Amino acid sequence: MKCKVEKSKISGQIVCPPNKSYSHRAIFLASLAGKNSSVENVLLSADTKATIETCEKFGAEIKLENSTIIVKNPIKIGTKVAEINTENSGTTMRIASGIASLFSEEITLTGDASLQKRPMQPLLDALSSMGAQCSSTDGKPPIKIKGKIKGGEVKIPGNFSSQFISALLISAPLTENGINLTIEGNLVSKPYLDATISTMRKFGVTVQTLIPYKRYNISPQIYKECTFTVPIDFSSLALLLSANVLNGEDITIKGNIGNLPQGDEVFIDFLEQLGVQVTMDDEQIKIKTPEKLSGGKFDLSNSPDLLPPLAILALKSSSPIEIFNVKHARLKETDRIAIVSRELVKLGIKIQEKEDGLILEASENISGAELNSEEDHRLFMAFCIAGMYVGNCTVTDPESVQVSYPNFVEEMNRMGANLEIQ
């Protein structure tokens, strides 16, 4: 399927979707805690449904009431587990692998074609060093894990994905000995580790930080019952804000902003650097956009998911937008550096692809094109927003929005966009 995109102006109010990363973490931790933990304002998307189904396979009983998840019975370590398929969700795959290592029976985890290309070896090596037997296809899913790990000293490289470290932290309190964790090299996507630790704290577990983003100690503990409320998703908000900058007229974005750490909040600073005025309180965000953005250099090491919404702002920028320090964006649902470079050039943006980022500059000749999003939800949404600015575009794979923002197309059209699924 594809989506035809005509030049569009959008206006009015829109509610930002709940946060995907916190929904995953809270569903897992509520399922590991005692009876009757709940997660309010949970994101219900294909990725978070994969997490719910994974917890059910691990033996949890979960009830859904409107947008609240209630765990009737927690995960039972030792339940006989059939194969787990986490579909397109890297977060689910990584955290579930950590939990699988607490079971003594072998568990197979797999995912869709995209997930089968994403790295798992550093996490499997870390679990093996604690006594698990792990196998995989070239370090990628499908993988097999046979625990059970007892904990102890573990080392893991930080330069591929913070999700490996989140996975070890979440499983650590449930090991016999606890875990002493050392992160080797520079850690990417650091705020996602803060998100993991904050969520663990809400569920009554303490992570001792010996050296931030380097050394952690987690003693044996139990997760305690909690009612967790999920805040808005700054990664989805970044897409809404870039839609507003390129195509918006008097838009108000609503949602529970909360005070939990979110690396992608830095998008607000990026917009200000580009010359956009942002007004924000606890419940809503409004912006005022200049005729032309001013360009600049942006370090996305801690916020890789901002690459698509930031890259498309080059369309309205008088100077280049340089994105750097984000080689790990190549390890997502697609190689986002390569695909953004390959596709946005079709609109007439001049692009230099670097190993760790992109330099993008608008040209005189901006025109519509057929854009291939390669079934990557963030690329599909960013390309549609770019298409709304340029006009006369098509973007492939509209169904990918199910992963993080299921009603994206309907919401854009409600606000006046001209997106037609064909």
Ligand SMILES: O=C(O)C1=C[C@@H](OP(=O)(O)O)[C@@H](O)[C@H](O)C1
């Ligand atoms: O833990 C998480 O919820 C996530 C961590 C980040 O991945 P990496 O740590 O692999 O960069 C981010 O890109 C992803 O969308 C969600």
Ligand SMILES: C=C(OP(=O)(O)O)C(=O)O
């Ligand atoms: C990379 C992403 O998610 P995950 O790693 O969970 O697949 C994403 O949502 O952009």
